[in-house]
Amino acid sequence: MNAIDAAFERLKTGNKKAFIPFIAAGDPDIESTKELAKTLAKNGASIIEIGFPYSDPIADGPVIQAAYTRALNKGLKIEHILKAIAEVSLDLEKEKILVPFVAMVSMSIIHRFGKDKFIEGCLKAGFSGLIIPDLPVEESLEIAKDLKKAGLSLILLVTPNTPKERALLILSACSGFVYCVSVSGITGERDKIPEELLKNLAWLRKQTPLPLCVGFGISKPEHAKVLRDHADGVIVGSAIVKHIETAEKVGLPAVKTAIATLAESLVSALNS
C-alpha cells in the first residue's frame, strides 16, 4: 500500500485528522531542511510536503516565493533535495516514525530534469507522492500513468471555481488525497474560512472516497477547528515558512521550537 493511503488508514482508525505541513527545501539551507522535517515529523505531522524551489512559481504568494528565492540563491539543486530527503527518510525509518513525504514541484522542473529520472529520484529518496501545481488534469495523463506504475500518488487540486463536471474528472485522476484549495488566489495566510468552501467539501465528500485536505490560507488553530468536521486534514504552508524565514536572525533551534509549538496547536485543534 502507498504510504499516504496507509497514513490516512491509520488516521481513520484513530479517528484523527491529518496535519500536513509544507516546507521549502533548502530554506535556510538543506541541512536545516532535514532538521525541520524531523521536527515536524516528531510533532504531529501526518504527511510532510517538501517544496522544490522554482524560479517562477506563479501559484505561490510572497512568503513561499521568498523562501524559494533564498534557497536558489544559495545554489540549491534538485540532487541536493533528493539526497537530503533520502537521509531523513532513513533516519525516521530507524526511529519507526511513519510520516510520508510529498514533493510539491513545478512541471517546468520535472520536464527539464527528465520525467523518468525525476520519478526514479523521488522513489529512491522515499517520496510517496507528487503535487504538481501547474499541471492541470488534461496535461497530467501521461505522468499519472508513470506515477501509478512507480507506486507514487498524484495529488490534484480542486479550486472554488472548478465546475462540478471538471471536479469529477479531477477526482477520477487523483490519488492519495484531494488538495482542496480554500480560495481563488495564491498561497498565503488569510483570516477566515469561506462559507462556500464548506459547501464544496460536502459535495466532494459525496463524490469520492479519497481524503479531502484543505490548503491555501490555513494558518491558525481556529481554522483547523472549523475544518475538522468537514475535511480529513489541513495543509499549512506560509505560516510555517514565515517562522523559518527568521532563522538567520533567531537561529535554527528557536525556529524548531516555534514550528513545534505551531504544529502542536494545530494538531490539538484538529483532534480535540
Added chain:
Amino acid sequence: MNAKLQSTPDAMGRFGLFGGRYVPETLIEALNELTTEYEKACKDEAFQQEFHRYLNEYVGRPSRLYFAERLTKEAGGAKILLKREDLNHTGAHKINNSIGQALLAKRMGKKRIIAETGAGQHGVATATACALFNFPCRVYMGEEDIRRQKLNVFKMQAMGAEVCPVTTGSRTLRDAVNEAMRDWMSTVGDTHYIIGSAVGPHPFPWIVRDFQSVIGKESREQCIAQTGKLPKVVVASVGGGSNAAGMFFPFIHDKDVEIVGVEAGGRGPKPGGNAATLSHGAPGILHGAFSYVLQDTDGQTADVHSVSAGLDYPGVGPEHSYWKDTGRVKYTNVNDEEALAGFDLCSKLEGILPALETAHAVVEAMRIASKLTKDDVVLVCFSGRGDKDCYEIARVTGESLE
C-alpha cells in the same frame, strides 16, 4: 513541408508539440471562458468590424509600407521595404493587441484590466486602450524597468493606469508576468489579463497572433500592390514574438517566401549573455506554455540580457517553436553592438529612429538583402519607434541626456 502546417492550435491548445496550459487549476476556467468567447468573437462580423474600425480610426491603420531607398542602396542588393508599425498611435505594434483584447474584455463583461510590461510599450498601449474603453487598469512592471523607463511610467499614469512595481526575482519582465498571473489568480471573476506577447497559456498565443496578423495581412497586399509580387524574404525581431507572429502568419503558406526571425544575441552565446531563446534554448515550460526556454538543467529560468528591453525575455511564443521545428521559419540573432550600429545607420540614412528591437531586424534584413538581387524584395517589420531607447543608447554610448 508547408502543406500541413497548423494554422490554429489543436484541442489541447498546441501548435505541434508546443503550447498547452501549464497553469494552476484556479486559472483553467478563466482560460476556458476566454477560449469560448474568442471563438465566438472570431465568427462575429460585428466584433471584427468594431476592431478594425478602431484600428483604422484610432490607431491610424493601415500603416505604411515604405521603400527604404537609402538602406537599399547601402545594402546593395534587394529592395528593402519597411512596414511602418512605428507610425501607429503609441509608436509600436503593441496597440493592435491591446485594442483587440480590451474589446474582448468588454464583450466578456469584465470590469478591470491588468497587464505586464517590460520596457513599457505594452503597458502604454494597454493603458491607452483602457482609457479609451474606460477600464480601471493596473500594469505590473519590474522595479528595475521602472527606473530605466521613467517616461513610459509617466505616460501610463497620465492615462489613468496604476503602475505597480514588482520587487521579486530579477525585477524585470519575467517577474512582471509572474505578478500579473498572481493578481489574475485572485481576481479571475471580474478581471481580464491582457498579455503583451504571443506567449502564455492557451489561448493567449493564438489571440495575440491573430490581433497582430493585421501587420502581415496589410504587408502582403501592399507588397503585391507596390511591387507586383510577394517578397522574397520577410524579417521581424523576436522577443516573446508578437510582432513577428503577426507579420509571419499571413505568409506561412506562401511557400516561396522565406521567413526569418531575429533574436537578441546580446553580448554573445554564453548563458546569461543573450536572449536568443530559439538559438540557444531548449524545449521547456515557462509562463504556462511548453516552448523553447532559456533555463538551467534543473529547469530554473536563466538570466537573460539584451540592449533592447523588449527582447529581454527568457521564453518565446509556442508558435515560433513550432515554426522553428518544422523548418518553416529560420531564426537567427543579432548582437547588441550590431543592433546599436543598425540604429545609427537607419537614423542617419532614412531619418527614422528605430526601436532597438526593430534595429535587430533592420540589421538582419540588410545582411540578407546584400546577398540578393535588385529584383528581390526584403520586407521588414518596423515594429516601433526609437524614442523610448534614446536614454539607454546615450548611456551605453557614453553620452548623457540629463
